[in-house]
Amino acid sequence: MLLRSAALCRALLARRGRAAGLCRRCVSSLQVANEPVLAFTQGSPERDALQKALKELKGRTEAIPCVVGDEEVWTSDVRYQASPFNHGHKVAKFCYADKALLHRAIGAALAARKEWDLKPVADRAQVFLKAADLLSGPRRAEVLAKTMVGQGKTVIQAEIDAAAELIDFFRFNAKFAMELEGEQPLSVPPSTNSMLYRGLEGFVAAISPFNFTAIGGNLAGAPALMGNVVLWKPSDTAMLASYAVYRILREAGLPPNIIQFVPADGPTFGDTVTSSEHLCGINFTGSVPTFKHLWKQVAQNLDRFRTFPRLAGECGGKNFHFVHRSADVDSVVSGTLRSAFEYGGQKCSACSRLYAPRSLWPQIKGRLLEELGGIKVGNPAEDFGTFFSAVIDAKEIFGPVLAVYVYPDEEYKETLRLVDSTTSYGLTGAVFAQDKDVLREATELLRHAAGNFYINDKSTGSVVGQQPFGGARASGTNDKPGGPHYVLRWTSPQVIKETHGPLGDWRYPYMQ
Numbered sequence: 001m002l003l004r005s006a007a008l009c010r011a012l013l014a015r016r017g018r019a020a021g022l023c024r025r026c027v028s029s030l031q032v033a034n035e036p037v038l039a040f041t042q043g044s045p046e047r048d049a050l051q052k053a054l055k056e057l058k059g060r061t062e063a064i065p066c067v068v069g070d071e072e073v074w075t076s077d078v079r080y081q082a083s084p085f086n087h088g089h090k091v092a093k094f095c096y097a098d099k100a101l102l103h104r105a106i107g108a109a110l111a112a113r114k115e116w117d118l119k120p121v122a123d124r125a126q127v128f129l130k131a132a133d134l135l136s137g138p139r140r141a142e143v144l145a146k147t148m149v150g151q152g153k154t155v156i157q158a159e160i161d162a163a164a165e166l167i168d169f170f171r172f173n174a175k176f177a178m179e180l181e182g183e184q185p186l187s188v189p190p191s192t193n194s195m196l197y198r199g200l201e202g203f204v205a206a207i208s209p210f211n212f213t214a215i216g217g218n219l220a221g222a223p224a225l226m227g228n229v230v231l232w233k234p235s236d237t238a239m240l241a242s243y244a245v246y247r248i249l250r251e252a253g254l255p256p257n258i259i260q261f262v263p264a265d266g267p268t269f270g271d272t273v274t275s276s277e278h279l280c281g282i283n284f285t286g287s288v289p290t291f292k293h294l295w296k297q298v299a300q301n302l303d304r305f306r307t308f309p310r311l312a313g314e315c316g317g318k319n320f321h322f323v324h325r326s327a328d329v330d331s332v333v334s335g336t337l338r339s340a341f342e343y344g345g346q347k348c349s350a351c352s353r354l355y356a357p358r359s360l361w362p363q364i365k366g367r368l369l370e371e372l373g374g375i376k377v378g379n380p381a382e383d384f385g386t387f388f389s390a391v392i393d394a395k396e397i398f399g400p401v402l403a404v405y406v407y408p409d410e411e412y413k414e415t416l417r418l419v420d421s422t423t424s425y426g427l428t429g430a431v432f433a434q435d436k437d438v439l440r441e442a443t444e445l446l447r448h449a450a451g452n453f454y455i456n457d458k459s460t461g462s463v464v465g466q467q468p469f470g471g472a473r474a475s476g477t478n479d480k481p482g483g484p485h486y487v488l489r490w491t492s493p494q495v496i497k498e499t500h501g502p503l504g505d506w507r508y509p510y511m512q
Contacts, residue, residue: 032175034463035136035167040155040384046141047384050155053145054381057091064094064243067261068105075101079263081239084152085379085390091150092240097262102231102272105260109203109229110278112257117199117227121181124225125174131221131252132170135163143244145381147213150240152389154380157343158213160461162241166214168464169482173222176484180491191499197491199227201307202280204490205273206230207266207294209285210237210392211346217245218481219283220259226490228281230259233269237392266290274298281310281490285348288315288474312489314469314476316398317427319450319459320353320419322442324433325360325409328456332360332432333367335458336402339430341375342460344388345400349428349452349460349469354402355419357409365404412438416445427471428462430454451478 040047061080065072074095081092097105116124135143140163147153147162177197185193204223208216220232234242246261262269270290273279274297282298284291291313298309321339323332339351356364380386391399407415419429429450431442439455446453451471452462462469468483470476479489 030175030178032171032465034465035132035164035171037156037159037164040159049141050144053141054148057145057149058381059089061090062092062240062243064092064239064263066095066097066101066105066263067246068101068257069108069260070256073097073101077265079236081150081237083149084237084392085381086149089149091146092243094236094239094243094263096268097264099268099272102262102264102269103276105231105262106203106273106276106278108257109231109260112255113199113203113229116224116229116255116258119227121177121197121225121227124227125177127249127253128170128174128221128225131249131254132167132174134248134252135167135170139244139248143213143241143248146241146244147238148381151210151213151238152380152392153343154386154388155384162213165212165464166217166245169214169218170221172465172482173218173225173487176487177225179484180487185495190501191497194496194498196494196496197226197488198494199223199229200280200310200490200492202278202305202309203273203276204228204230204281204283204310205269205279206232206283207269207286207290208232208234208238208242210235211343211348212285213238213241213245215285216242217249219285220246221249222481222487223281223283223490224254224258226487228490229257230283231262231269231273232259233262233264233266236263239263270294270297274301275304277304277306279305279309280307282312283490284311284313286313286315291315291476307492310489312477312479314348314427314471314479314481315425315474316348317425317450317471317475318352318423319349319425319427320355320429321351321459322355322416322419322429322431322446323357323360323364324412324431324435324438324442325357326435326438327360327432328434329360329363329367331456332356332364333371335430335432336368337371337375339458339460340402341372341388341400344391345402346391346398347460349462351430351459352402353419353422354404355415356404356406357412358406359409361404361406413441413445416442420446420449424474425471426450426473427475428452428454428459430457430459432456448472451475451480 038046077096080090083089143162144158147158187193206219208219375387378386380389464482468480470478472478
């Protein structure tokens, strides 16, 4: 009903000779809320549905092609995704797109760009709102199960990612996009001014990581929502869930050629997209070296591009928990256990640095060791009591590793400066203290140490619409996905001034 109202609003405005945008009343009528996180308690319908979906995946290998337009394409470069906690289970068989297929995908995307960009934002939003409804309902258990077996997530970690966060991205981005269209410049008679939020001129390359199914859906989905066409390169180790998200978008009405699903070798994909004159953006989550390499490739090819490409990147962090002697120890222990060890420490925001005052360290250490002794590591698909499972693969330390620095209580200011200067990153961080003066000092001294800064809470767990996520320094470009400003990143606004009357004499009065 909402989107019909939007279309009617646009038609009425057009009849009145005004720009075909949305009135503020229509824009404000799209109400969204964060998706509830389900509990999966014994006997609950969501638990039964998930266990059934997990059973259906047991021992199964899904064939996942490249998809260019409506055509499923297989190349000779076949790969497999193994379950991280059961290497004998190949959960997906897929293939790498070669350069020829990537060029074909670029051509197909560009051919569809103009028609998609001209669609009203309400029509594009409808696709993502429908996808969110599918994820919230009939496809929830499937995507959760595929995230669990493919990426080693526990029930709750899959739920807050592949269900709640992805649903929130789709719904809130739709809301933000429609509200953005309602943001219009002033008009002074005899002229009217309007702002068109056009898609970028070219194609966007979306490169997604293994650790969040939701990030893949957002990296490809947000630019598409704003009228862009996208080449999506999913992570090899998140292929199963990523393909499920792609199919849900298509089921929700996303036309062919808007998002090309093209698994590929990283360097091959990077070389191909950065050498195309039509590249207009890169939406990236991954490592600092890879993002720097892509940035250098773009810089080297600047003279060939039709437009300056937008580069958006999130590269993780070495995130901190700073504890003051006035802190509540129970909160420190609980928050640090979850932040450092949940999902095996493989969140971009996971705590890897703990700064503890000497007076509290014996108590904190004892409690941490005691609680760690009760943590169950195992197969999350078989045992829902598992707290975390195997890390994704053997390529780099991205896991449950926590370094502790114990400082003299009276040197907390010096230690705060150390927190700020120790690493090149600036993603997330937390300060635990009850002393309000200390919290004020810490907030000032750590102003640039974290893009998401938590007070008496853990450094993980950002929620779409509540804590838009991202950091600066080596952590990325801090574009804050999950917030209202992110969708603007994927538009190229055009201002239109229309004057309703003759312009008159070219001479100025003072010239007489």
